Amino acid sequence: MITSTTNHLDGKFVTDYIQLVSGQTIMGANVVRDFMAGITDMVGGRSGTYENKLNEGKEIAIREMQEEAAKLGADAVIGVDLDFETLRDGMMMIVATGTAVKISEHE
Incomplete structure (x- = not known):
């Protein structure tokens, strides 16, 4: 599926705006483990x-x-x-939002 941060796609025409769509994830992080691993790979x-x-x-x-x-x-x-957000207790939330559309090669 074509996914773009822009509102226009070169060589394509939007024929229908369907609706806002989103996906999200909340990831836990073991702060001590990740901190120790982070120290070893900090450059x-x-x-x-x-x-x-x-x-x-x-x-x-x-x-x-x-x-x-x-x-x-x-x-x-x-x-x-x-969007990236840090939550309490070392949790991290990432949200992707965009507009679902139908496209065509012809106007």
Whole structure:
């Protein structure tokens, strides 16, 4: 499924705006384990452990959003926005939202 942060797709025409769709994930993190792993892979202020966790959560949220759009008969999701929030107790929430649309090659 085509998924884009833009509201237009080059060479495609939106024929029907279906509805807002979203996908979300809440991921728990063992703070001590992840902190210790983060110390070992910190290079230049970056932690591969946390980056991998963020990417994993992002992919899950996008996939859920795409699945919801597919159930509605959409060909694409446009105007996608990703939100990342940290919750209490080391939990992380990632939400992907966008507009499910039908598209065509011709106007």
